[in-house]
Amino acid sequence: MAATVTQDDSLVEYGFRRVIITITAVLCALLEIVDTTIVNVALNEMRGSLGATLTDIAWVITAYAIANVIIIPMTSWLSQQFGRRNYFAVSIVVFTVASFLCGNATNIWELVLFRFIQGMGGGALLVTAQTIITESYPAEKRGMAQAIYGMGVIVGPTLGPPLGGYIVDNYSWPYIFYINVPLGIIATLLTLIYVKSPKYGEKMKANQVDWWGIIFLASFIGSLQYVLEHGQQDDWFANGTIVTLSVVTVFGLLAFIWREMTYKFPIVNLSVLKDSNLRIGTIMCFILGFGLYGSTFIVPIYTQSVLGWTALETGLLLIPSSLTTAFMMPIIGKLIQRGIPQTYMVALGFLIFFFFTFWMHNIITNDTGAEHMFWPLILRGMGLGLLFVPITTLSLSTLQGKSIGEGAAFTGMMRQLGGSFGIAIITTFISRFGQQHRVDLISHLNGASFEVQQRVHQYQLKFMGNGFSASEALAKAHQLLDLNVTRQATILSYMDVFMYLGILFLLCIPFILLVRRGKGKVDMSEAMH
Template sequence: METGARKWIIVITVVLCALLELIDTSIVNVALTQMMGNLSATLSEVSWVIASYAIANVIVVPMTGFLSEQFGRRNYFGFSVILFTLASIACGQSTNIWELVAFRFIQGVGGGALMATSQSILIDTFPPKQLALGQALFGMGVIIGPTIGPTLGGYIVDNYDWPWIFYVNVPVGILATIFTFLFIKDPESIANAIPRPLRQLDWAGIFLLILGVGSLQFVLEKGESEDWFESGMIVLFTLFSVVGIIGFIWRELTAKNPIVDLRVLTRSRNLALGAILSFVLGFGLFASVFIFPIFTQRILGFTAAQTGYLLLPGALLSGFMMPVIGKALQAGVPQKYMLPFGFGIFFLFTFWMSQKITGSAGENDFYWPLMLRGLGLALLFLPVTTMSLQGLRGKDGAQAAGLTGMLRQLGGSFGVAIVGTYLERNIAYNRVALLPNISLYDPETQQRIQAYAQNFMSKGFTMEQAKLQAYKVLDFALMKEASLLTYAQTFTMLGLFFLACIPMLILIKRVHNAGPIDLNAH
């Protein structure tokens, strides 16, 4: 355990690195249009800038426990920071789209370690009784990062040029590298571990992990744009993911020295449940961050910066509440009682949002619902994390952090993919459902068309042109109403999903802060 100034330097270093990694998952979203113009890329090509980073991330995250043991956690973490920083510079220097995609993949390889390894470092930096406080500080980065990414990206793109969304990583990366090698030490279980010879590594496990999880992430990232299972490529990669994941699970449960020790899940019921809840948390966190900007920018005409500023107060509230909730957990408030409040508050947020979605909504309408979202996420993230990791140290802590991190990210990918598909398809469905309400024989509809036509004729259009424009305006109004209805339904469905998760909380096993979980107990 670390004490004094050294302890807090380590905390600042790893939290900043985790924050950087998460900001980079969303900061590029608002710069894609500028990248397309500068690099002469199509929308399909530029989407790989996001997909390549996510695929690399989700492959590396579960392997961080093994890689830390093999190379030393400090060395692996420091190397990952350097790789992430150098790849950021290379991304900014890219002269064509495929250079940028390649360097984003490398950046994702480095970034994958920044999340899971940061978490395992904090586990060993704080004593068991202060686990909640350490994870509270880590949680600030997890919640705030995806939210401020679009805000920061929007500001940079509006005032500078797209390469600067990568260059901003460099000073933090340099500082983090220096602090890593000066202050972070390996725990005894890792420092005394003997690296395995290359021939003894779990190469089959590595291959199956890349095949299964990498293919699944590819399907989730590209499925909507390729029309899902209408595409032969998506069907092929779905088969790869099924075969790879089933093979990976079998291999890791039977191998003598697995690259990802899945057996830790069988030894701790709370970790197994926490892994599922991490998936749920990632689903809600990323899906809600994904849907809200689309609604405000497509329907209300907000800029990316305006949307980011709206999301920021709720994210800051989450960050502020993390230490408060950490103190409550440290004082003995059980996660089993805290989590239902978090799920309930998140449901209230989604229900409130479904009521606020109108064509005349303004910025003030979303302030308090988004603050409620921030509170709900804080009440979910920290209890889930401490429940999953409580009592796990060294190698087991690193394995658990990697598994929960991977599932949280996969949950986010599933959330974005499902919500994106639901939006696109249900807008069309709701448009068809609303059509019977508009009849050319209806007097009110006729009056509306006539009023639109008169308006266009007053601007110099002929009668025929004015009537055509009037029909277009009516069709636009219909599409807008269908969209509003779909966004409201999406928030409602998201809330019901969270409510449905509450019954599984009865499986949580109470573990007192005074001591670690006995991983040999059955």
């Protein structure tokens, strides 16, 4: 979260300067958010260009997300040490340079490394941009500032997929990173010229920094992510590397918890989790991230790898869902202000998301069209709209003072972690379920069956009609039959993933009953973190 400072009226801007600062802050927030989703529709092209597997290519998304999670808790200290303006400008430069390097990557692991660096730069942009834009407005206009910032945050995920699809279809995937370069240069110059830094109190000394906490956090998150990504293809615990990193994950997590609970200046204040609403809320945020980023990942992969859609077609498919979520946001805000319990909205959101996954489970086939997925995706947008703000505000509803900011950082971090883990687990399950369904389908294929023989004969005649000899046509007929079996097994695996994702959300509803309502109102600007 952004550094906590005493309000400094000298930071309030008026007229042209405030307009420029607002544009700069929203631009930087958009750059960070768009780059979270813009790569989704380009994954297939990256796979082909870099010779990567589906499991490997998922790291392009997860490396960025993990870097975000690691850097966000450090933002407060870094801002105080270097000044907010300087830190913000350096973050933009790191993000911009890493974007250029991503476009020039020659193999998948170069791209993953540069995406991680890009995430380290981008992690500070979102929360710092919000603080800058808020403090540039006088107190009576803070609501307007949050509305402007909020709309930028909502538009970002909507722009990502179609923009990425257009670039991939008309140019090539590196340009989804190159477009950040001129925008980053402009944002850096505007930041250095117009943005001011608040006057902080006493700076934290270098020997007070929770370096061990940072190391333990990075070690257990990174190790767990590797285990989730590569466990399936490396035969899980039969592989020495998987076993070693699993041990690192467990001990890294335990060491991180011990360090944060005992160190005087923890990088993450775990004591705030004594609040029961926040404990439940962080779990809900984790699952929200799992469903939000997981469904955003699985739909483009399905439409492009199974249905053969272009990246642009896939991006356009996701726009109505994102716009529905954006439309729901102000409505949900008004309902919360009128006293409608967040627990009801969250429970309804989980239920709607279950219906979305159940609907998708029933409609996906070899030839599902956009018209079949339109309304399920609209339902998804409604569900996410009912979940995003209510879960965050509900999590913070019983906190007070600086604990609100600490809790907000926790919910944001857990939402991002949920997305990282969701993508990794979904990728693993698609592979595992696909293999199992393929074995099951092949076991039911009887070569002596009249239906099977007739299908092979039809394929053979088709290939013979294209000029192949009888023996060549028969071999190709068997290959085509095998391909169709694999395709059907893949579709069945997607159906399973949608169903299990929905069940996960359905099981969350009883936990909502454990949440007690806060006596006071939550500052919506804090909740937006």
